[in-house]
Amino acid sequence: DPLAPRPPTDAQVREHMRRWREAGAFTDLFLPQPFCAETCATPEACAAARELTGDVYVQRVLSRILTSTIDESGALDRLWDDLGTALRARRPTPVAPTDLLRAFAGHGAEWLTTRRGSQRGWSYADTGELCERLRAVLLGKVDQANTAGGGTAALVGALQETARRLHARQFEPYPVCHLVCSQDPPLCLYRAAVADLVASRRYQSPWRDADRDDAASEDKRRRQTWEICQDAAYELIEFPTDDMPEEARTALDTAARRTCLCFEQQMLADDQRKPPRTARRILAHVLGEAGFGEAGSGGEAGSGEAESGEAGPGEAGR
Numbered sequence: 001d002p003l004a005p006r007p008p009t010d011a012q013v014r015e016h017m018r019r020w021r022e023a024g025a026f027t028d029l030f031l032p033q034p035f036c037a038e039t040c041a042t043p044e045a046c047a048a049a050r051e052l053t054g055d056v057y058v059q060r061v062l063s064r065i066l067t068s069t070i071d072e073s074g075a076l077d078r079l080w081d082d083l084g085t086a087l088r089a090r091r092p093t094p095v096a097p098t099d100l101l102r103a104f105a106g107h108g109a110e111w112l113t114t115r116r117g118s119q120r121g122w123s124y125a126d127t128g129e130l131c132e133r134l135r136a137v138l139l140g141k142v143d144q145a146n147t148a149g150g151g152t153a154a155l156v157g158a159l160q161e162t163a164r165r166l167h168a169r170q171f172e173p174y175p176v177c178h179l180v181c182s183q184d185p186p187l188c189l190y191r192a193a194v195a196d197l198v199a200s201r202r203y204q205s206p207w208r209d210a211d212r213d214d215a216a217s218e219d220k221r222r223r224q225t226w227e228i229c230q231d232a233a234y235e236l237i238e239f240p241t242d243d244m245p246e247e248a249r250t251a252l253d254t255a256a257r258r259t260c261l262c263f264e265q266q267m268l269a270d271d272q273r274k275p276p277r278t279a280r281r282i283l284a285h286v287l288g289e290a291g292f293g294e295a296g297s298g299g300e301a302g303s304g305e306a307e308s309g310e311a312g313p314g315e316a317g318r
Contacts, residue, residue, distance in 0.1 A: 035135065039106030041099040048095050049103035052087065053111035060235060061086045062108050066134060067193050068238040070163045071255040072248050073156045075238050080141055098142065105138035119192040126166055133159040163189075174265035175280055179292060180258050189255075190262040193236045198266045203232050207267050211282075222282065225264070226289035233259040257290050 008016070028037050032046060040046035052058050061082050068075035084101065091100050109131050117127030137159050140152040169186040172178055181187055197203070210224035217223075233239075237259045240252040264286050268279040 033106065033110065035106045035110075036103075039135070039139065040103045042095070044092065045095045045099035045103040046107075048092050048100055049107040052090055052100075052104060053107050055090060058086050058090065058108070059111070062112055063193050063196075064236060064238070066112060066163075067190065067236055067259075068252070068255070069137075069156060070160055070167075070189055071237070072251045073153070073160070074244075074248050075252070076137065076141065076152065076156055079238060080145075101142045102139060105135055105142060109135040109138060115196075116192050119195065120166065122166055130159075130162050130166060133162050174262075174269060175276075176261070176265065176283060176287065179287070180261045180265075190236065190259045191266075194232075194259065194262045194266050197232055197236060197263065198270055203228060203263075203267070206231075208271075211271075214285075220285065222285040222289050225282075225286055226260070229260040229264045229286065229290075230256075232263045236263075257292070261287065261290055261292070 028034065031037060031040070032050065036046055040049070065076065065079045065083060068079060083104075084097075087100055087104060088097065091097060113127050113131040113134060116122070117124075117130070122130075133155070137152055137155045140155045144152060164187060167187050167189045169177065169181065169188040173188075173191065177188070178186070181189070207225070207228045210228045214220070214222045214225050233256055237255055238252055239256050240249040242249075244252070265283065268274060268283060271279070274282070
């Protein structure tokens with residue numbers, strides 16, 4: 001259109017913009033993410049949730065929930081309070097608890113799935129699908145807690161289906177993946193989460209101490225190394241407890257042992273002091289401590305319980 005012969009007055013501009021804002025036709029375009037319209041009740045909650053996605057402890061809690069839920073559906077309900085506890089301790093006073101949970105359901109799901117998609121080389125479409133599935137599950141839990149009704153079983157099932165499809169194992173990155181993760185079809189569910197933990201170097205010193213002490217032991221067993229593997233895996237996935245249903249306990253026991261052995265394989269791969277032959281020999285001993293036979297199955301992941309009843313890390317946990 002041609003320019004008007006004279007510019008509009010300030011009052012006319014103000015009135016025009018007031019009507020434009022009230023109409024709200026383009027409001028969503030100014031949100032940090034498209035899903036904010038659904039998840040973020042206030043700008044303050046949105047900003048707090050975005051900041052919390054950079055908190056390493058909160059990241060680990062969310063990752064543990066997802067990793068556990070992929071293996072066992074009931075893990076979501078059992079671990080849900082862990083996420084609430086982590087967020088409450090970091091919640092800005094002006095932000096309502098439910099508002100923060102809903103906002104984090106959006107931004108936390110985006111952070112975690114983007115991280116996993118980058119690690120695994122997923123397409124943007126596949127990463128987006130997993131993000132939508134996880135966000136729906138988290139929002140479902142928030143709504144369930146607030147309304148004391150509804151369920152998330154169908155949402156969890158859709159999340160598991162997508163996650164297992166994306167975690168199909170295309171090759172064996174480490175020597176005994178075929179024994180440890182023997183699902184049919186083969187899956188690689190724990191590698192990315194374990195890789196983040198290995199890269200943090202938090203277990204570098206204790207793992208090397210255990211490796212040295214086990215090598216010097218008379219029977220050459222890898223007891224201390226197996227303990228460190230369990231400590232590490234406990235950060236990444238839920239461990240079974242006696243009060244769980246048998247089916248859940250069996251699923252989590254297998255998943256916990258698989259996570260332990262994924263950690264051991266990645267720690268050995270990261271240890272440049274050891275040639276592959278030495279690493280394979282050590283790995284064979286650790287498999288024995290884990291109760292894995294040639295078929296890749298065996299005993300309990302943990303040999304005791306923490307005070308809370310869940311097999312936990314360190315001496316208190318086993």
